[in-house]
Amino acid sequence: MGASRRFSTAFRGCLMPSKARRTMTAADHLKLAAIGLHVGAAGAIVLHGAVLAGGRQFRAAKQAVWRGLRLLAAVVVLEAAVFSYARLIEPNWIVVRHLQVRHEALAEALGSTRLVHLTDLHTERLGWRERRLVQLANREQPEWIVITGDFVNDAQGWPAALEVIRQLQAARGIVAVPGNTDNHFLTPRQFDEDLQAIGVKVLRNAAVPLGATGAWLVGVDDPVNRQDRLKLALRGVPGSGTSAQPPVILLAHSPDIMPDAVAAEIPLVLVGHTHGGQIGIPWLIRFSSYANRGRHILGGLYHDGPTQLYLNRGIGSKVMPYRLLAPPEITVISFE
Known part of the structure; x- marks a missing residue:
């Protein structure tokens, strides 16, 4: 034992109220948070690149944007893998x-x-x-x-x-x-x-x-x-x-x-x-x-x-x- x-x-x-709240579920909040995070991250990457470009550092700006986008893509792939596991594998x-x-x-x-x-x-x-x-x-x-x-x-x-x-x-x-x-x-x-x-x-x-x-x-x-x-x-x-x-x-x-x-x-x-x-x-x-x-x-x-x-x-x-x-x-x- x-x-x-x-x-x-x-x-x-x-542990739990007698009736679950049905307005927005945890899944709804999670999806909205994920969307907001991705949009915010992409916007920050582009804004950072624009700032560098305005400072006549075009090459550095381009590299910064690509690094950020690659990082964002890696995060999206990781999230997709975790969600796929949580939806298709672990429940079974x-x-x-x-x-x-x-x-x-x-x-x-x-x-x-x-x-x-x-x-x-x-x-x-x-x-x-x-x-x-x-x-x-x-x-x-x-x-x-x-x-x-x-x-x-x-x-x-x-x-x-x-x-x-x-x-x-x-x-x-x-x-x-x-x-x-x-x-x-x-x-x-x-x-x-x-x-x-x-x-x-x-x-x-x-x-x-x-x-x-x-x-x-x-x-x-x-x-x-x-x-x-x-x-x-x-x-x-x-x-x-x-x-x-x-x-x-x-x-x-x-x-x-x-x-x-x-x-x-x-x-x-x-x-x-x-x-x-x-x-x-x-x-x-x-x-x-x-x-x-x-x-x-x-x-x-x-x-x-x-x-x-x-x-x-x-x-x-x-x-x-x-x-x-x-x-x-x-x-x-x-x-x-």
């Missing part, structure tokens, strides 16, 4: 991460159980990435697959998302919770019934035993829009709130659930939502409204008191179809 990070209270509840480059969770009670109950965690599919169509996702997830031969919301970008992608889920294979079952995008574009009845029809157990503020292991899966509705009811979900766990409570794995769409999970002393929480920042430069800026409001909480393992939280970078993208330095992720979890 890699080193975990403390989930600082400074970042709790600050699914990384499989194997995570060993150290927790005595979970390890005792689950033994060699392998659990695959998926999140933020944001499915629009059944394309190469979706087929690759199914291939890689099934290759791990997990006992359980858990999916922590945002199956679609809009209602039109729902049939394709269902087809992806239908092709997934887990020996014991597939369990899912909704995300904020799911609740925005699909009714709870449509989401729950369509998934249940293909054999998926939906946990909307509810709990289910992990087979005969003694451990339980608890799932809550979307924390982003404050539809989660963790106390209600835990009522389905025998011995809840007492020393006899069995080990619990909590599924939620957003890390906003962490304070409640810590208060309930839940050992492991699995979430998504941030897309790992989706696109940007670490420690500097992230061009994703899903991460900018808490950019230190992007992906990986965090801990707070008795609770460990794993934040999966997800599969798809939102706002703009790019990923840079945040490749899609499948997480394979085992216990020790």
